[in-house]
Amino acid sequence: MGKKKSKPAPLPQSLALPYTGVESHAHLDLPPFSSDIEEVLKRAKESGVRYICNVFLGHEAWKNNRHLFEQHDEVFFILGTHPSHVDQCTDAELGAMRAAFAEDSRLRGIGEIGLDYYWDHFPRENQKDIFIKQLHLAKELNTRVIIHSRDAAEDTIDVLETEGFVDYPVLWHCFGGDAELAERIVKNGWYLSIPGTVTYPKNEEAREALKVIPLDRMLIETDCPYLTPVPYRGKRNEPAYTVFTAECVAKELGIDTEELWTTCGNNAIRFFGL
Template identity: 60%
Template structure:
């Protein structure tokens, strides 16, 4: 009589023994997905070696409503921007609210995520482009780095950034998922690139190959949680603790020890966002 094979338990993030030097550069911890267990999520991240976490507020209303969630968590820093999928909410009032926030809240470290998203047809492309340019101007005014969202819109994003004179400006291409040719164009403009969990997916060879054209000093890691969960937790809600599995894959591709890659990317993020090293 044959016995059923029992599934091996998934590795715990803390089992990778990462030092407390990691930076989660892009998370959406104020979304409803974390409403029931946010303190536990943050504690698991710390136990896994995450020193800083960047929470992305999707617009000034989300920032005003949810900032208080993190009053007792100084290891969480903030990003604020109007996503292209909400371009119709960006008017002078919204921009003024963002300007005021950046001038008065030192935890706000970057304008983002902003950019273009042509995957959905919810908002006309010309509207998205106007809103993108408005927020780029705001970033320059308040002297903050920019975090880019680009989905099915890479050519227009690159064109606008170059036309607006942002080559060489502190810029992070969030959730990079393309190939080496796009990575090279981003690198040639002097910008940083953040790698998400899908780098660990078996069929994502193009993204893994792109890692080799990114200068190590411009490489960051992110979860974009609750989305894009890396292996071996793919299919579950993502959270900052799972960043260690993305680091493990990237380190393997680059021939580095995971702990060294973890610290390298953490240092890059700390420098980019102006965090304590």
């Protein structure tokens, strides 16, 4: 007998979710999307994604690539210097970011910013210095903060608390920690965004953490083209695949997928002021 063929993965549109979802963190201006961005945006809409947050990693990325979304009002932006690129965050860059926010109403927050001790490309004190400078700019602009923290949760929280960001509109992007970390983030009045890694069979810790996150603080994201959820794990990620993350989270929490989808979408609309 021949080898049994595996069933093809379901299309994201097949979940038939309402047009109420929000993809809270995507990198659609990166090269993996250069050949089919229009099709990617179309699939997202067909799958129930109402808004998409595109993350520009620096002022030059915003200046050179925002034209990609001129015909797509559903895409809004955040802008910041990632901790792996802190050498690029000069005073001139901060000034250019400040000017960009004055010019572009689609910019809704500073991010992703924070600390990355996994890659550790730059000394930790340098990372903290640039993190703090961007936090100060966020307060100056009265805008939201979107956090990148990898293997650096304690120091990230310490900086945010020390700099006066308790009960400030902060979103912890790509949350993958345990219940204790989730509780600390929630206690400080911040939001958490859940990526596709929560669908991975061995990621029981992240699924357990879902149970201590209030539903009104939870968002959904892809971080595409990275961190693709099951059943498309191993392929390029895209905003439409947020539906599979929502399905997994809803199942874990014992609620209807449509309810979870719409609630997380409304949370994102409230957080980003859409």
